[in-house]
Amino acid sequence: MGKHIIQLKKSRCIGCYACEVHCKTKNELPVGPRNCRIIADNSKVEDDRPKTEFSFMPCFHCDKPWCVAVCPTGAMQKRTDGIVFVDQSLCIGCKFCVTACPWGAPQWNAETKTVEKCDHCRDRVDAGLQPACVSNCTARALQWVSLED
Numbered sequence: 001m002g003k004h005i006i007q008l009k010k011s012r013c014i015g016c017y018a019c020e021v022h023c024k025t026k027n028e029l030p031v032g033p034r035n036c037r038i039i040a041d042n043s044k045v046e047d048d049r050p051k052t053e054f055s056f057m058p059c060f061h062c063d064k065p066w067c068v069a070v071c072p073t074g075a076m077q078k079r080t081d082g083i084v085f086v087d088q089s090l091c092i093g094c095k096f097c098v099t100a101c102p103w104g105a106p107q108w109n110a111e112t113k114t115v116e117k118c119d120h121c122r123d124r125v126d127a128g129l130q131p132a133c134v135s136n137c138t139a140r141a142l143q144w145v146s147l148e149d
Contacts, residue, residue: 002148003082004120006036006134008056012141015040015054019133019142026121026132033107035059035118036133056142058133059084059105059118067097067106067117075115076106085119088112 015038023035036058044051061084068076068084075090076097086097086106091114097106098115106117121131129135130144 002146003061004125004144004146005061006056006058006120006131007143007145008054009141009143010053010055012139013038013054013056014139014141015052016138018136018138019056022132022136023118026124027116029116030109030111032111033109033116035105035107035116057103058120060103061118061120066100066102070096070100072096079122081125083120083122083125084117085122086115086117088114091115 017038019036020034020038023029027035029035036056039055039057041053041055042050044053061082065076065078065084068078072094073090073092075087075092076084077087078084093113093115095108095115098104098108106115109116121129124131134142134144
């Protein structure tokens with residue numbers, strides 16, 4: 001299985017936040033951590049009218065992830081297909097990964113006292129399905145794209 005990314009078609013995104021809701025529901029996340037985020041940009045003007053555009057911010061599953069490099073216990077790991085994930089049984093809650101990531105992908109879970117992050121719903125991917133945020137995107141703005149294509 002090759003490396004995939006979640007790609008946003010900005011022209012289709014309506015800012016409904018369904019991707020965030022489905023991610024939190026699938027991962028049973030409490031208030032606080034958000035494995036993916038929709039960010040609204042209200043600074044655009046088109047034909048003298050304000051226009052809101054949305055960006056999607058999941059984990060980018062870096063080629064050389066800083067979060068993996070700084071993890072003292074090996075809890076933050078990278079699979080051969082590029083998916084970066086947290087082994088919760090090894091996470092001691094030091095938050096080094098949170099500090100190391102320039103995009104804020106690792107999120108603190110105050111309930112479990114461990115770090116959470118987008119893992120592209122690896123259990124779903126392993127079963128041949130798309131990540132929850134992609135498969136439940138109301139406007140079909142998110143796509144699960146192979147980098148090999």
